[in-house]
Amino acid sequence: MDFEQRVRDSFARQTFMSTIGATLARVAEGEVEIELPFREDLLQQSGTLHAAVLAAIADSACGYAALTRMPEGSEVLSVELKVNLLEPAIGERFVARARVVRSGRTLSVCAADVFGDGKLVATMLATMIRR
Amino acid sequence: MDFEQRVRDSFARQTFMSTIGATLARVAEGEVEIELPFREDLLQQSGTLHAAVLAAIADSACGYAALTRMPEGSEVLSVELKVNLLEPAIGERFVARARVVRSGRTLSVCAADVFGDGKLVATMLATMIRR
Amino acid sequence: MDFEQRVRDSFARQTFMSTIGATLARVAEGEVEIELPFREDLLQQSGTLHAAVLAAIADSACGYAALTRMPEGSEVLSVELKVNLLEPAIGERFVARARVVRSGRTLSVCAADVFGDGKLVATMLATMIRR
Amino acid sequence: MDFEQRVRDSFARQTFMSTIGATLARVAEGEVEIELPFREDLLQQSGTLHAAVLAAIADSACGYAALTRMPEGSEVLSVELKVNLLEPAIGERFVARARVVRSGRTLSVCAADVFGDGKLVATMLATMIRR
Numbered sequence: 001m002d003f004e005q006r007v008r009d010s011f012a013r014q015t016f017m018s019t020i021g022a023t024l025a026r027v028a029e030g031e032v033e034i035e036l037p038f039r040e041d042l043l044q045q046s047g048t049l050h051a052a053v054l055a056a057i058a059d060s061a062c063g064y065a066a067l068t069r070m071p072e073g074s075e076v077l078s079v080e081l082k083v084n085l086l087e088p089a090i091g092e093r094f095v096a097r098a099r100v101v102r103s104g105r106t107l108s109v110c111a112a113d114v115f116g117d118g119k120l121v122a123t124m125l126a127t128m129i130r131r
Numbered sequence: 132m133d134f135e136q137r138v139r140d141s142f143a144r145q146t147f148m149s150t151i152g153a154t155l156a157r158v159a160e161g162e163v164e165i166e167l168p169f170r171e172d173l174l175q176q177s178g179t180l181h182a183a184v185l186a187a188i189a190d191s192a193c194g195y196a197a198l199t200r201m202p203e204g205s206e207v208l209s210v211e212l213k214v215n216l217l218e219p220a221i222g223e224r225f226v227a228r229a230r231v232v233r234s235g236r237t238l239s240v241c242a243a244d245v246f247g248d249g250k251l252v253a254t255m256l257a258t259m260i261r262r
Numbered sequence: 263m264d265f266e267q268r269v270r271d272s273f274a275r276q277t278f279m280s281t282i283g284a285t286l287a288r289v290a291e292g293e294v295e296i297e298l299p300f301r302e303d304l305l306q307q308s309g310t311l312h313a314a315v316l317a318a319i320a321d322s323a324c325g326y327a328a329l330t331r332m333p334e335g336s337e338v339l340s341v342e343l344k345v346n347l348l349e350p351a352i353g354e355r356f357v358a359r360a361r362v363v364r365s366g367r368t369l370s371v372c373a374a375d376v377f378g379d380g381k382l383v384a385t386m387l388a389t390m391i392r393r
Numbered sequence: 394m395d396f397e398q399r400v401r402d403s404f405a406r407q408t409f410m411s412t413i414g415a416t417l418a419r420v421a422e423g424e425v426e427i428e429l430p431f432r433e434d435l436l437q438q439s440g441t442l443h444a445a446v447l448a449a450i451a452d453s454a455c456g457y458a459a460l461t462r463m464p465e466g467s468e469v470l471s472v473e474l475k476v477n478l479l480e481p482a483i484g485e486r487f488v489a490r491a492r493v494v495r496s497g498r499t500l501s502v503c504a505a506d507v508f509g510d511g512k513l514v515a516t517m518l519a520t521m522i523r524r
Contacts, residue, residue, distance in 0.1 A: 016181035019150075019172040041150040044191075050147035051209040052190050056183030060175075078182040079369060080389055082213035082344060082475045082518060084502045086495040101516055102479040106368065107341065107391070109477045109516065123494055123502065125475060125518045127342055127389065129369070210500065211520055213344045213387060213475060215371045217364040232385055233348040237499065238472065238522070240346045240385065254363055254371065256344060256387045258473055258520065260500070278443035281412075281434040303412040306453075312409035313471040314449030321445050322437075340444040344475035 003029065003068040010067065010076075014060065022057050024064070030100040032064040038092050049089035051122075054096070054114045058083060058124040061098035062110035066128040069103040074130045079107065081126035091116030098124075106130055134160065134199040141198065141207075145191065153188050155195070161231040163195040169223050180220035182253075185227070185245045189214060189255040192229035193241035197259040200234040205261045210238065212257035222247030229255075237261055265291065265330040272329065272338075276322065284319050286326070292362040294326040300354050311351035313384075316358070316376045320345060320386040323360035324372035328390040331365040336392045341369065343388035353378030360386075368392055396422065396461040403460065403469075407453065415450050417457070423493040425457040431485050442482035444515075447489070447507045451476060451517040454491035455503035459521040462496040467523045472500065474519035484509030491517075499523055 001009075004027040011017060011024050017034070020042055026033040034057045036042075044050040059081050067076045098112035107129055114122040132140075135158040142148060142155050148165070151173055157164040165188045167173075175181040190212050198207045229243035238260055245253040263271075266289040273279060273286050279296070282304055288295040296319045298304075306312040321343050329338045360374035369391055376384040394402075397420040404410060404417050410427070413435055419426040427450045429435075437443040452474050460469045491505035500522055507515040 010176040013176040013178075014181065015172045015174045016184060041146045043146045045141045045144040046206060046208060050145065050187065050191075051212065052183055052187030053147060055186050055190075055212070056181065059183050059186075060181075075177060077177060078216050080213065080215040080342065080371075081182065081186070082211065084211040084494070084518060084520065085209050086502060101477070102513065109342075109479060111516070120495065123504070123518065125477060125516065127477065211473065211502075215363070215387060215389065217371060232346070233382065240348060240473075242385070251364065254373070254387065256346060256385065258346065272438045275438040275440075276443065277434045277436045278446060303408045305408045307403045307406040308468065308470065312407070312449065312453075313474065314445055314452050315409060317448050317452075317474070318443065318445030321448075322443075337439065339439065340478050342475065342477040343444065343448070344473065346473040347471050 001072060007064045007067055017060060020053060020056065025095065029068050030065055032061045032098050034061045034096045036094040051085050054089055054122040055083045057096035058112040058114050058122065059126060061096040062112050062124060062126040063128050065098040065100050065110050066108035069100055070130050076128050077131055079127040079129050081124055083122055083124040085122050087119060087121045089116050089121045093117060132203060138195045138198055148191060151184060151187065160199050161196055163192045163229050165192045165227045167225040182216050185220055185253040186214045188227035189243040189245050189253065190257060192227040193243050193255060193257045194259050196229040196231050196241050197239035200231055201261050207259050208262055210258040210260050212255055214253055214255040216253050218250060218252045220247050220252045224248060263334060269326045269329055279322060282315060282318060291330050292327055294323045294360050296323045296358045298356040313347050316351055316384040317345045319358035320374035320376050320384065321388060323358040324374050324386060324388045325390050327360040327362050327372050328370035331362055332392050338390050339393055341389040341391050343386055345384055345386040347384050349381060349383045351378050351383045355379060394465060400457045400460055410453055413446060413449065418488065422461050423458055425454045425491050427454045427489045429487040444478050447482055447515040448476045450489035451505040451507050451515065452519060454489040455505050455517060455519040456521055458491040458493050458503050459501035462493055463523050469521050470524055472520040472522050474517055476515055476517040478515050480512060480514045482509050482514045486510060
């Protein structure tokens with residue numbers, strides 16, 4: 001099974017991504033994009049997307065970017081993630097764009113940027129583990 | 132208005148916390164707890180709570196812990212957060228317990244632990260800003 | 263060989279700790295303290311200890327705290343570390359106090375606080391790996 | 394005074410960078426590079442450069458990258474930093490290359506990569522504050 005299919009299968013098993021309305025926009029080797037339309041039920045008190053919603057799509061994009069480099073049968077889990085919130089998360093359409101920074105046998109390090117209508121609103125650095 | 136009321140008012144303006152079913156369990160000076168019952172629509176592909184759901188309740192608890200130490204009229208925003216996922220997030224009832232580590236005029240640093248049925252499953256270190 | 267001896271042997275092989283004048287102050291199971299006297303050649307431009315010097319003793323203390331829980335023959339390496347600088351690092355004597363938050367077969371998560379003359383100046387959350 | 398001179402003046406006030414033998418290699422608007430030759434007294438127990446030495450040059454490069462975008466008279470301090478160690482830090486010559494990701498009135502977010510003889514060995518995401 002090719003890596004794109006493996007990513008799409010795993011994404012389909014995630015209930016949380018569909019709960020928030022996120023979809024897989026692009027899967028390439030070492031790079032994954034997840035899209036999220038703005039929704040009124042995903043906000044923090046300031047009226048912008050909740051920081052954790054940005055973290056959610058960035059984290060999932062990081063995990064799947066890592067998964068594209070792992071052997072068939074692998075499962076990916078987040079070890080840790082760190083996200084900086086750069087601008088108020090305003091916009092109609094959000095995209096988390098992740099790439100593998102370093103892919104090892106056990107651990108992978110990934111980075112992701114999150115854009116709101118094309119403007120950078122958050123950036124993540126995360127560590128993933130293969131199971 | 133006392134700090135507990137300010138936290139409860141702000142929490143009520145967050146749509147994302149109610150979307151995932153999280154509630155404010157405890158508000159004390161410098162300490163906030165947020166509870167979340169397990170739900171089938173908050174899972175990652177491994178069948179456990181999505182890492183970002185744990186991050187969501189920990190981040191909100193950190194922000195509100197910081198808010199209890201801020202002057203009336205303040206708004207709190209996340210600058211950055213880092214979370215380590217320690218164990219599979221299994222359980223019926225999750226609690227994020229946050230405390231202020233250092234409270235400054237502009238920035239606050241907070242730590243949070245997330246428990247699933249009493250077992251530590253994640254830990255966060257985060258920076259909050261007053262607006 | 264007991265864990266304290268293993269930590270002391272490993273510490274003695276680190277040239278950087280002695281370059282900055284740091285010493286092992288305490289080794290217990292899951293907890294390690296490293297001490298550092300103030301020195302004029304370890305400063306950042308603000309005249310306080312360089313952030314990375316605080317990170318250095320906190321990181322080493324975290325690694326050795328993790329090592330106390332690992333089987334004989336293990337080597338510990340930092341996967342990643344995150345440190346918040348809380349106060350100007352002023353004082354005569356600095357202590358980094360680390361503890362294991364979660365110890366796994368491959369990865370350990372540790373936390374450390376750094377004190378300057380007893381006052382909390384920095385806090386770390388770090389991930390260690392066994393080799 | 395232009396930004397390059399301000400960075401060079403501030404760097405010259407840092408005693409720690411000269412203690413470890415680091416030098417300013419390049420200063421451009423929003424980008425700073427710091428170089429460090431390998432030295433036997435900067436090692437961790439594994440015989441590679443200590444993680445905190447990589448963090449030191451990455452952190453300083455991040456701070457100075459942020460300073461290039463700040464008004465004259467500003468001082469820069471690290472709020473927090475997170476670094477992932479990607480490969481054993483082996484090599485004769487290390488370079489930390491930092492860039493500003495987002496520059497605000499108070500806070501700046503910077504990223505840095507550290508290379509050992511041209512190979513990526515560590516990556517940092519950090520938050521800086523203007524004083």
